[in-house]
Amino acid sequence: MQDSDILPYRPADIEPGWQKSWLDSGMYEIDNDDPRETRYVLSMYPYPSGPAHIGHVRNYTFGDLLVRYHTMHGRGVLSPIGFDSFGLPAENAAIKHGEHPRPFTDARIEELSASLRSIGAVYDWRRVVKSHDPDYIKWSQWIFLRFYEAGLAYRAYAPVNWCPGCKTVLANEQVVDGLCERSDDVVEKRNLDQWFYKITDYAQELLDDLDDLDWPARVKTMQRNWIGRSEGAEFGLPVANPDGTPNTDAAPLQVFTTRPDTGFGMTFAVMAPEHDRVDEFTTAEQQADVDAFRVSVKALSEIDRMSTEGEITKRGVFTGGSVINPFTGKAIPVFLADYVLTTYGTGAIMAVPGQDQRDWDFAKAYDLDIVRTVEPTEGFDGEAFTGDGPAINSEWLNGLGVTEAKAKTMDWLVEQGLGEATIKFRLRDWLLGRQRFWGAPLPMVKCEACGFVPVPDDQLPILLPDDVEFRPSGESPLTYHEGFLNTTCPKCGGPAQRETDTMDTFVDSSWYFLRMADAFNDEAPFSHEALEKFLPVDQYIGGVEHAILHLMYARFFMKALADLEIAPKTLREPMRRLFTQGMVRMGGGKMSKSKGNTVAPEAIVAAHGADALRLAILQVKPPAEDVDWEDFQLDGCERFLHRVWRLAIPGTDLFTDVRSGAPDAADNDIAKATHVLIERITNEYERWAYNNAVAGFMEFTNTVYKYVQTPEGPHAETLHFAVDTMLKLMAPAVPHITAELWRHRHGDDAPQIHLERWPIADPEMLIVSEVTMIVQVNGKVRDRIEVPAEISDADAEALALASAEAQGYLTGAPKKVIVRAPKLVNIVA
RNA sequence: GUCGGAGUGGUGGAAUUGGCAGACACGCUAGCUUGAGGGGCUAGUGCUCGAAAGGGCGUGGGGGUUCAAGUCCCCCCUCCGACACCA
Secondary structure, X not given: OOOOOOOOOOHHHHHHHHHHHHHHHOOOOOOOOOOOOEEEEEEOOOOOXXXXXXXXXXXXXXXXXXXXXXXXXXXXXXOOOEEOOOOHHHHHHHHHHOOOHHHHHHHHHHHHHHHXXXXXXXXXXXXXXXXXXXXXXXXXXXXXXXXXXXXOEEEEEEEEEEXXXXXXXXXXXXXXXXXXXXXXXXXXXXXXXXXXXXXXXXXHHHHHHHHHOEOOHHHHHHHHHHHOOEEEEEEEEOEEOOOOOEOOOOOOEEEEXXXXXXXXXXXXXXXXXXXXXXXXXXXXXXXXXXHHHHHHHHHOOHHHHHHOOOOXXXXXXXXXXXXXXXXXXXXXXEEEEOOOOOXXXXXXXXXXXXXXXXXXXXXXXXXXXXXXXXXXXXXXXXXXXXXXXXXXXXXXXXXXXXXXXXXXXXXXXHHOOOEEEEEEOOOOOEEOEEOOOOOOEOOEEEEOOOEEEEOOHHHOOOOOOOOOOOOOOOOOHHHXXXXXXXXXXXXXXXXEEEOOOEEOHHHHOOOHHHHHHHOOOOXXXXXHHHHHHHOOEOEEEEEHHHOOHHHHHHHHHHHHHHHOOOOOOOOOOOEOEEEEEOOEEEOOEEOOOOOOOOOOHHHHHHHHOHHHHHHHHHHHOOOOOOEEHHHOOHHHHHHHHHHHHHHHOOOXXXXXXXEOOOOOHHHHHHHHHHHHHHHHHHHHHHOOOHHHHHHHHHHHHHHHHHHHOXXXXXXXXXXXXXXXXXXXXXXXXXXXXXXXXXXXXXXXXXXXHHHOOOOOOOHHHHOOOEEEEEEEEOOEEEEEEEEEOOOOHHHHHHHHHHOHHHHOOOOOOOOEEEEEOOOEEEEEO
């Protein structure tokens, strides 16, 4: 191809200009009364940790491609961006430098915004939501107060992570391998008074509604497991006197089981060490042992628990007390064991060693009876048998399978007045208070006389003070800031103190996408109209690390807001479709700032251009998979863009050495290939097969290169249609080079390529008249024959049998011929 | 341990419905661009036997269903991820 002095492709010369024009023209801004059909495309708003790293870039490239793709379809795309700007790293930096987190955070947001713009990502920047914005804080607090009024926010005691060094509660994420992330102190469990959101009210709905979401199956599975619904029976074990007779004065010990059918095999009962009735069962002679055990469990740090990974040592102690197995009428001993948790079920279990491995291990360790109640399958050589089989040693259940036995037992428990069928969830209420500074203050006031009193709406927002001093200890400055702390009770007017807990940052991320739909509203967090127009999010994009917490909390918020009629009543799910992209690894490990193995996009953009980086991201792997930075093919992608440039830039021989007049057969093939490309790329984009789309561009480019080098030369209209169409199809992926080439090809006055309509393939041009038919003998390919696409089965068979190639492998008459015209004929010899 | 996902050339990957395995790219090899080049163009490139023509083998391993299996079924191995004593 000619190398005359055409305008060279220099990304650095063209990219900043286009980025500025997209920003200045407001072409990706959308108003709430926009008449177009809408799409809401959202990438999870990032934590602003400074300039973007390559993982961000991957995420935002996918989102940007979709925004541009839908825009070219004539849709009004809501493409907002925001920043999850509260949280620990900024606070830690503040403690370290003795500086307020706000300027630090604002600077990081500026850096991140600049990197997003430098890769050509387009947003409606007017709608930016920042968690630490006073306006956003106000509405987060306002929503908390509505939840509080509705009983969805409450205060209760809960075991929490306590760092003795920092004298503060830690979020689970702040506990790393049992140590405080900041001070490396061993974290303890403490029971403290805490704020909760009552997400468990929605456990069943959160589970049920998963069915209708267009989300990755694994995310749905993870959420189902996290919610952890189990059906079973809750019933009472009568307390036994020392002589084994029932003590009718004491309330029965409540237990929960999913296997009520195994009741006859219950040979002991186990309570959690923290169970509040432990003392009642403990006899004088066992008191010392029980106390010692409880102390040891309490002292059991996260570290000790981790160290038992793999083989679990069963630790427990006998209380001296006993209960009656209501099935057999016999007294059985009551133990404490650390494998029974207060936080699940009733905090006490009936132990059936024959049918539960943990109970089996415990029974072996403490030399307790084991009674099988389900006949193990033939040849079973394990210990506890958890499978199905006929009941044994179970009187009136004998012979029944597990399902029938469960049902019969359930009826019996109800009849006897012992208990009932129940459903338990693993899901816990959401502990939302954090003893940290850099978060939205909980809008509550503590009054000696009135208790906790909500801050009235007209006093919102409660903002963080500016004049704070960060002590190296890590305690929240709110706890010793007199100006913030002291206030008057909104109810009685007496002296009172503000709540110093701030909200978990997951509260901020639970509704930011709603605010983005109505970011300018100063009457309410959002209007029903705005949500009805834009919500649910049509495509949400983010990392799978948020599969459980963020996405569960956001779903809970949506349902609660709808029930409180803050949001439209029928809007019960926030994200219609979810895509979880894989992460970018480096040196086989996760890329993270703390490891120092991040790749800054700035250097890549400077060296290869934003388009080459975007193309490399799309090309390297299917978006859902993890990718190693080492596998990126930046050079190859950049080379390809140069190739496209040379093909499309005016001034080459291609613009002069072209044929006019009627197209010939070869030209028609190119025209057809162009229509096939439209069909292919549209399909690849729709199904997130961006790597295949890039392959499609490359194949087509190769085809066109061959075409222009034929002796006849290219046909003017055919060539220009092919190139223009490919540029349009590539525009969402590589927006700068396509915009620039379009401008050169169509002039400065023509609308830019991103305002062009998405091409539609002509069905006539997609019709294939001739195909290659495969002729197989015994499943092996022996010949290929060009045949008309509409060939009949009989003709295909005749052609295949006549094939000399195939005949060479046939000794006699074929046993069987399978015909799949026009693609394949298989002759079975 | 439980639940998910994955294993295809030297490398990243493709194969949407059971129907040509390896598209596209990286890398490598050769030729051309009368020279150099981290440039451009063209051709070749799964393994193996063979001088060639041509043959055989081939999608982690083993078995099965089928005219036909990367794709479906059973067993096993390895890697990755999530939850991890949830009664």
